[in-house]
Amino acid sequence: MPQQVNGVIAPGRNEPVRVETITIPDPGPGEAVVAVQACGVCHTDLHYKQGGINDEFPFLLGHEAAGVVESVGEGVTEVAPGDFVILNWRAVCGRCRACRRGRPWYCFDTHNAKQKMTLADGTELSPALGIGAFAEKTLVAAGQCTKVDPAVSPAVAGLLGCGVMAGIGAAVNTGEVGRGDTVAVIGCGGVGDAAVVGARLAGAAKIIAVDIDDRKLETARAMGATHTVNSRSTDAVEAVRELTDGFGADVVIEAVGRPETYAQAFYARDLAGTVVLVGVPTPDMKLELPLLDVFGRGGSLKSSWYGDCLPSRDFPMLIDLHQQGRIDLGAFVTETIGLGDVEKAFARMHEGDVLRSVVVL
Known part of the structure; x- marks a missing residue:
C-alpha cells in the first residue's frame, strides 16, 4: 500500500522550504522504495529552491543520500530489500550509443522512477535530481541504488551521491x-x-x-x-x-x-x-x-558531469578507501541536522561556514 511520510518541499521560487506529508507509492517495475538514513544539503538543492534549475514546483528536495532498500518492484535484480545503498542521479541505461561504446558515464538515457510521489492532496512532486531524499522514504529507479558496505556511516556514504563524487x-x-x-x-x-x-x-x-x-x-x-x-x-x-x-x-x-x-x-x-x-x-x-x-x-x-563517475564502480571503491583510512570522507560532514533544519542549513551554506550539513533520519 502507498505510504505517507515526512519530506521537505520547496513550494515555489525562493519561498521557505517546509516539512509536508508526502505519499510514496508502492514500487512499480524497475523501481525501489528506500528508507533514507541520511542526506547531505547540496548547493543544487538551493538552486532548485531558487528556481535556477527549472520551474516545476513543488520540488521534493534532497539527493545526496544513503539508506536501506525497503521494497522493490517487478524485474529488479540489482538490489534487494535490506541492502544498504547510496542513491545516484545517473542510472545508466546500458543501451544508448555512449553505453555501447563503453562510456556509460556519458549515458544519454539515464532514468528515474516512472511513478510520481505526491503531497497528501495528490499534487505531484518533482524530486530533486530524480531522487527527493529529504524524506523518511523515497521512490527511485532501482538503477539509482548502488550497494555498498553497510558498516560505513550513512552520513558519510550519502555524500558520494553528488558533491564529493563530483x-x-x-x-x-x-x-x-x-x-x-x-x-x-x-x-x-x-x-x-x-x-x-x-x-x-x-x-x-x-x-x-x-x-x-x-x-x-x-x-x-x-x-x-x-x-x-x-x-x-x-x-x-x-x-x-x-x-x-x-x-x-x-x-x-x-x-x-x-x-x-x-x-x-x-x-x-x-x-x-x-x-x-x-x-x-x-x-x-x-x-x-x-x-x-x-x-x-x-x-x-x-x-x-558528476565527476564522470560510474556509481557501480566508483562508490564501493571510495567507501573502501575511506574504511582503509586513505581518504577521510567524514571530514566533509560539518554538522548533522533534522528535516526541520534545512532552511537554516541553506542560510549557513550562503554564509560559507559549512562544507556539508547532513540531514540524519
Missing part, C-alpha cells in the same frame, strides 16, 4: 591527474575540497587551492592542498604560475561555475594543460575568450 571524479576521472602533476583547484567549497582530495589520491605533487575566503583555504589545506592563494588579494593566474616555475598547472579544476573563474582556470594552466569545469553555471552565463588564445594552446578543455 569533486573527486573531476580530478581522477575527468582531469586524469597523474603522479607528480601540478594541480590548481579554483573554488574550495565541498566540491572543490573533494577535488583536492582526488588530486592527492591520484599522486599530485603540488595542489594549489584558490578561493576568496581564508576559512575555506584553511580547510582545503587540511584536505591536502600544498599551497593556497587568496584571489581576493592576489592575482590567481600569476600566483599559480609562480608556484609552477612559470608554466602553469598541469590540471586546473574550476569548481565555481562562473565565467571569471573559468577564465582564470584557462590562463592558469600549462601550455598543454587541462581545464576541468565541474562548477555548475546558471543558464544566463556567457563565456568570452579570444579564439586565438584557444587555438594557440594545446591540452584539453573538459566538462565534468
Whole structure:
C-alpha cells in the first residue's frame, strides 16, 4: 500500500522550504522504495529552491543520500530489500550509443522512477535530481541504488551521491591527474575540497587551492592542498604560475561555475594543460575568450558531469578507501541536522561556514 511520510518541499521560487506529508507509492517495475538514513544539503538543492534549475514546483528536495532498500518492484535484480545503498542521479541505461561504446558515464538515457510521489492532496512532486531524499522514504529507479558496505556511516556514504563524487571524479576521472602533476583547484567549497582530495589520491605533487575566503583555504589545506592563494588579494593566474616555475598547472579544476573563474582556470594552466569545469553555471552565463588564445594552446578543455563517475564502480571503491583510512570522507560532514533544519542549513551554506550539513533520519 502507498505510504505517507515526512519530506521537505520547496513550494515555489525562493519561498521557505517546509516539512509536508508526502505519499510514496508502492514500487512499480524497475523501481525501489528506500528508507533514507541520511542526506547531505547540496548547493543544487538551493538552486532548485531558487528556481535556477527549472520551474516545476513543488520540488521534493534532497539527493545526496544513503539508506536501506525497503521494497522493490517487478524485474529488479540489482538490489534487494535490506541492502544498504547510496542513491545516484545517473542510472545508466546500458543501451544508448555512449553505453555501447563503453562510456556509460556519458549515458544519454539515464532514468528515474516512472511513478510520481505526491503531497497528501495528490499534487505531484518533482524530486530533486530524480531522487527527493529529504524524506523518511523515497521512490527511485532501482538503477539509482548502488550497494555498498553497510558498516560505513550513512552520513558519510550519502555524500558520494553528488558533491564529493563530483569533486573527486573531476580530478581522477575527468582531469586524469597523474603522479607528480601540478594541480590548481579554483573554488574550495565541498566540491572543490573533494577535488583536492582526488588530486592527492591520484599522486599530485603540488595542489594549489584558490578561493576568496581564508576559512575555506584553511580547510582545503587540511584536505591536502600544498599551497593556497587568496584571489581576493592576489592575482590567481600569476600566483599559480609562480608556484609552477612559470608554466602553469598541469590540471586546473574550476569548481565555481562562473565565467571569471573559468577564465582564470584557462590562463592558469600549462601550455598543454587541462581545464576541468565541474562548477555548475546558471543558464544566463556567457563565456568570452579570444579564439586565438584557444587555438594557440594545446591540452584539453573538459566538462565534468558528476565527476564522470560510474556509481557501480566508483562508490564501493571510495567507501573502501575511506574504511582503509586513505581518504577521510567524514571530514566533509560539518554538522548533522533534522528535516526541520534545512532552511537554516541553506542560510549557513550562503554564509560559507559549512562544507556539508547532513540531514540524519
